[in-house]
Amino acid sequence: MRSEFGERLSVSLVGESHGEYVEATLVGFPRGISVDFDALSRTMDRRRGGGALATPRRESDEPLFLSGISDGVTTGEPITVRILNQNMRSGDYGFCDTPRPSHADYTAQMRYGSGIDLRGGGHFSARLTAPLVAIGELARQALSLRGISVGAHLEAVGGVSEGRFSPVFLTKDELLSPGKKDFPTLDDRKGEEMRREIRSAAESGDSVGGIIECGAIGLPAGIGSPLGRGLENLLAGAIFVLGGVRGIEFGEGFSACAMRGSEHNDPYCIRDGEIATETNHAGGIVGGISNGMPILFRVAMKPTASIAREQRTVSLSDKKETTVKVGGRHDPCIALRAVPCVEAIASIVLLEAILETEEDGK
Numbered sequence: 001m002r003s004e005f006g007e008r009l010s011v012s013l014v015g016e017s018h019g020e021y022v023e024a025t026l027v028g029f030p031r032g033i034s035v036d037f038d039a040l041s042r043t044m045d046r047r048r049g050g051g052a053l054a055t056p057r058r059e060s061d062e063p064l065f066l067s068g069i070s071d072g073v074t075t076g077e078p079i080t081v082r083i084l085n086q087n088m089r090s091g092d093y094g095f096c097d098t099p100r101p102s103h104a105d106y107t108a109q110m111r112y113g114s115g116i117d118l119r120g121g122g123h124f125s126a127r128l129t130a131p132l133v134a135i136g137e138l139a140r141q142a143l144s145l146r147g148i149s150v151g152a153h154l155e156a157v158g159g160v161s162e163g164r165f166s167p168v169f170l171t172k173d174e175l176l177s178p179g180k181k182d183f184p185t186l187d188d189r190k191g192e193e194m195r196r197e198i199r200s201a202a203e204s205g206d207s208v209g210g211i212i213e214c215g216a217i218g219l220p221a222g223i224g225s226p227l228g229r230g231l232e233n234l235l236a237g238a239i240f241v242l243g244g245v246r247g248i249e250f251g252e253g254f255s256a257c258a259m260r261g262s263e264h265n266d267p268y269c270i271r272d273g274e275i276a277t278e279t280n281h282a283g284g285i286v287g288g289i290s291n292g293m294p295i296l297f298r299v300a301m302k303p304t305a306s307i308a309r310e311q312r313t314v315s316l317s318d319k320k321e322t323t324v325k326v327g328g329r330h331d332p333c334i335a336l337r338a339v340p341c342v343e344a345i346a347s348i349v350l351l352e353a354i355l356e357t358e359e360d361g362k
């Protein structure tokens with residue numbers, strides 16, 4: 001089984017939910033970067049967080065760097081980070097014969113056979129996002145040295161939504177403020193409503209979906225490549241590494257279809273002596289290449305597949321219809337914990353595009 005993405009900066013993920021550890025290897029990361037381990041541990045806490053609104057599976061998630069960092073500084077060699085699994089309850093899951101609807105239990109067995117380790121979702125579990133977030137934080141720190149910031153917020157949960165990032169005048173403060181809160185919204189009142197939405201879904205043994213908006217500022221114009229290596233291509237491909245993603249849209253996205261060109265076009269202007277655009281319907285990317293405006297995209301997350309209700313399924317061994325009631329510990333809203341995961345992926349992809357652009361020359 002191969003779980004990899006990226007070329008100039010590549011990531012591979014290893015491990016299963018109930019194996020001994022989960023691990024990520026990052027190849028192509030620049031040498032000489034001093035790692036801020038306090039910031040790393042704050043980011044790991046954000047992925048783990050969620051309190052009463054997230055899975056009760058709790059682990060320390062301390063990243064162990066096996067290679068590529070010496071005396072706190074990156075060496076340019078592949079960086080491998082391992083996180084031990086400490087809180088497995090394999091008894092929770094005895095349902096590989098009766099696949100959970102809308103999880104990967106059935107498709108994974110069709111692809112890899114019935115011997116595959118699917119305890120706790122196996123390799124398809126969100127446990128794999130722990131090392132992903134750790135290496136994403138390294139990428140974020142490398143970007144920050146170049147004056148680039150990446151942040152995200154939970155824009156919607158079920159039917160409750162808040163405003164979006166300022167498309168043109170997005171500041172570092174606005175971009176990073178949701179990540180400093182327990183609940184990553186721009187508007188705390190809307191955050192309260194979203195919490196209620198998650199609680200109410202969980203209380204009825206159900207789950208709820210959501211939207212994450214991610215932004216990056218400080219990326220100069222001219223980063224990226226056309227066609228297959230465009231920024232949208234790289235971001236979209238990598239964002240789908242996250243389980244539960246149903247869609248991604250850049251800038252105005254699908255709503256651009258209902259606009260006229262005269263409304264949707266972003267006129268160029270000179271702002272503070274620099275070339276800019278008056279509006280940012282493109283989300284900072286044109287022709288696969290950054291235009292110097294904030295990069296903005298939104299990620300649609302489905303409601304968690306594992307819900308605490310009896311659901312219809314089949315027995316794979318006797319090919320009969322039956323039901324399954326999912327035990328175990330699950331997130332009632334994946335989108336909440338996916339916020340730092342989206343930031344991690346965006347950081348890795350933007351760093352890759354910068355390295356690729358620099359090496360490519362003009």
Ligand SMILES: Cc1cc2nc3c(=O)[nH]c(=O)nc-3n(C[C@H](O)[C@H](O)[C@H](O)COP(=O)(O)O)c2cc1C
Pocket residue numbers: 055102103104121124125126129242243244245302304305306329330331332334337338341
């Ligand atoms: C941060 C995060 C947490 C998740 N937690 C759960 C969970 O508790 N239960 C669950 O059924 N799926 C969870 N998922 C989603 C599954 O991993 C995903 O639905 C599954 O792998 C099938 O992939 P697909 O939905 O992309 O088709 C989570 C995903 C992420 C990114």
